[in-house]
Amino acid sequence: MRYLVSLTLLILIAATAWAAAPLRPYSGCGVLLAQGAPGAEPSPLPFYAEPGVQRLAELDLAALPRLSGDREQPVLAVYATKGGWLKLAWDDAGRSGWVEGARNWEYRSWDDYLTGRQVKVLPGLKKNLYALKGAPRDGSADAGNVTRDQQVRIVQVTEDWARLERPAGWLRWRDVDGRLTVSP
Structure with a gap:
């Protein structure tokens, strides 16, 4: 019985440690430099399944997973673009959606940015x-x-x-x- 309890405990600890290991982010097609005056962005920021269609979530820009930068001027990975819309991840699990580009945001391709x-x-x-x-x-x-x-x-x-x-x-x-x- 002790063996079974010990084995179960060991599996739970290993699973927790494995799940906590950070994954490297996907690069996507470029980066979003979300800079500008604090509070200039709509809060919360709506995410859509497709540009302007089927709202999925509403999150603050500062809460999105960033590649670098700080909460006021994050650098975010852009997975795709369509017109003035950008596809961004909204959590570390890779869930993503489309957000409408804003005037104080700058999209740059990886070639240009790096x-x-x-x-x-x-x-x-x-x-x-x-x-x-x-x-x-x-x-x-x-x-x-x-x-x-x-x-x-x-x-x-x-x-x-x-x-x-x-x-x-x-x-x-x-x-x-x-x-x-x-x-x-």
């Missing part, structure tokens, strides 16, 4: 994602490695690859599943 920016390589990646390549493709010769939490400067972006200034080489800025490998 070029010239200093980013940090995320910890906990598979070993191959720390490898620098001589060209922007997986089969290219290795050109060195970066370390977890290393600050790097991106000088060019080509699809899922970023050319680094120092150390020189190409690094995947998102993996084949579309999850970020760098922190913007």
Whole structure:
């Protein structure tokens, strides 16, 4: 009986720890720089199943999962765009919906946003994602490695690859599943 209770307790603890492990966010198609005067955004912000159709949720902008920035000027991943509408995640589980773009928001593609920016390589990646390549493709010769939490400067972006200034080489800025490998 003690064995059964101990085993059950161990499974519950392991499941809780596994569920609490943070996932790397999906990159989507770009970022939303939600900046401007505090309180300028509608509160709460309505999310729709499709642009303007079937309201799903209403949340404050500051409560949305952000890639970087603070509560007043968050940088959010944009999964898709349609006209003036943006598809955003509203929680860490990946639930998402469409929000209408606002005048003080700036949408930028990943190519535009990452070029010239200093980013940090995320910890906990598979070993191959720390490898620098001589060209922007997986089969290219290795050109060195970066370390977890290393600050790097991106000088060019080509699809899922970023050319680094120092150390020189190409690094995947998102993996084949579309999850970020760098922190913007």
